[in-house]
Amino acid sequence: MLQYLRTSSPAVLAALGQHVVLALLPVLIGLAVALPVGYLAHRFRWLYPPLLTISSVLYAVPSLALFVVLPVILGTQTLDPLNIVVALSVYTVALLVRTVVDGLASVPPAVTAAATAVGFRPLGLLLRVELPIAVPVILAGLRVATVSNVSLVSVGALLGVGGLGALFTDGLQRDYLAPIITGIVLSVLLALVLDSVIVGVQRVLTPWSRVGER
Amino acid sequence: MSVLTDVAAFLAAGSNWQPENPDGITARLLEHLQYTGIALAIATAIAIPVGLFIGHTGRFAFIAINAGNAGRALPTLGLLSLVVILVGIGLVPVIVALVVLAIPPLLTSTYAGLQSVDRATVDAARGQGMRERQVLLRTEVPIALPILMSGIRNATLQVVATATVAAYVALGGFGRFLIDGLAVRDYAQVVAGAVLVAALAIVLDLLLAGVQRLVVSPGVSGRALTRTTPRKVSP
Secondary structure, eight states: OHHHHHHHHHHHHHHHHHHHHHHHHHHHHHHHHHHHHHHHHHHSGGGHHHHHHHHHHHHHSOHHHHHHHHHHHHOOOTTOHHHHHHHHHHHHHHHHHHHHHHHHHTSOHHHHHHHHHTTOOHHHHIIIIIHHHHHHHHHHHHHHHHHHHHHHHGGGGGGTOOTTHHHHHHHHHHTOHHHHHHHHHHHHHHHHHHHHHHHHHHHHHOGGGGGGGO | OHHHHHHHHHHHOGGGTOTTOTTSHHHHHHHHHHHHHHHHHHHHHHHHHHHHHHHHHOTTHHHHHHHHHHHHHSOHHHHHHHHHHHHOSSHHHHHHHHHHHHHHHHHHHHHHHHHTSOHHHHHHHHHTTOOHHHIIIIIIHHHHHHHHHHHHHHHHHHHHHHGGGGGGGTOOSTHHHHHHHHHTTOHHHHHHHHHHHHHHHHHHHHHHHHHHHHHSOHHHHTHHHHHHSOOOOOO
C-alpha cells in the first residue's frame, strides 16, 4: 500500500485533480441552469409536473449509458471529458430543479406579500427576498448533487476518462487492492471536503439562522 | 438519425425478445430484476428496522443523518472492484455494491418519515394506552409512510440504474447491452440498453406509486380531504 503510494503518487494526484474538475464543473453549470428553470416552474405552476417527470426520467438513465451516448449526440470524441461534464450537468439539473422549486415554495406567502407591499419589484423580490430564504433548501439539494457527482465521475473510467475511477479499473485489471482503496478513500474524502465547503457557504449566506446559537 | 432507426430495429426484433435467447432482452430483463430485487430486499431488511429504531427512540440519530452523505460518497464502481478482488467474480460483489447504494436513501427516509410525525400525535397515542410497539407500528409508521415510500422509490430508481455495472464484472442484466455495445462501437445497442433501463425504472416507479396509493391511508395522503371539501393540498 505504502509502496504503491510512494511510486504512483503523481498519477494519483493527477487523477484527483481531474476528478475535482469533472465533479465540480457540472455542479456549477447545473446550478446556473436549474435556478432560472426552477424559478419559471415556480412562477408558472403548470410547468412543474412535466418538468418533474422529465427530470425523473433523466435521472433513471444510467450514467454509463449517458456517457456513451452523448458523443453520438454532441459529435464529440468518446474520450472527450466534455461528455462526462455534460452528463453530470444533466443529472445535477434534474436533481436541482426540484429543490429550487421546493426552496422557493418554502418562502412564507406573508413574506412575499410584505416585500411586495414595501415596494420590491419582481426581480428584486426574487434576488433579495425569495432566493436568500430559499438558500438552505437549495444548498441541501446542492450537497446531494455534489456528493453524488463525486461518486459518479468514477464511472467514466469505463470509458477512459474518470479521474479517480481510473484507479478502480487499474486495480481490477492488475488484481491489486492498493489503487482501489486509495481511490475509494480519496473519493470519500473529496466528497466530505466539498460537502463541508457548501455547509460553510450556507453559514455565510444565512447569518440569520445563527442568531439563536450564541 | 440512423442510430435511432437502428435502436428501434433492435428493440423491435422478435429474436431479441425470445425467452430462450440467453442474450435477448427477456433474459437480460430477468437478470436485471434479479440483481435489483435481491439488493433491494437485503437493503430494506437492514435499513428500515434500523431507521425505525433510530427514528422512534431518537438514539444514534447522527448515524441516520450522516449515512446519507457518507454512503452517497462511496463510489459504486470502486466498491464493486474492491469486493471482486476480495471474493472473486460473481453475484456477491454486485449485490454488495447495490446494497450499499440503496441503504442510505432508505435509512434517511425512514428516519425523516418518523421525524415528520407530530410529537403531540405520538403523545396522544401513548396517552390512549398504546404500547411502544403499537405507537410505532400503528401511529408513527402509517403517518411516515409517504416519506418512507419516497425513499423506497428513490432507492429503487438508483439501484435499477446502477445495476448496469454488473455487466462490467462479467455478469448480465441490461448493462450487457451498454458494455458489449461500447466494446464493438454498436451505439444502437447502447442506446437501446439505456432506453430499456430507463423504461424499467419508470415502470417500477409507477408500480411503487400504485402501492403507495394502496398502503397510505387517505387521511394521511390528503385524498380523504379532497373528496369532501375540495381544497388545495400541497404536493
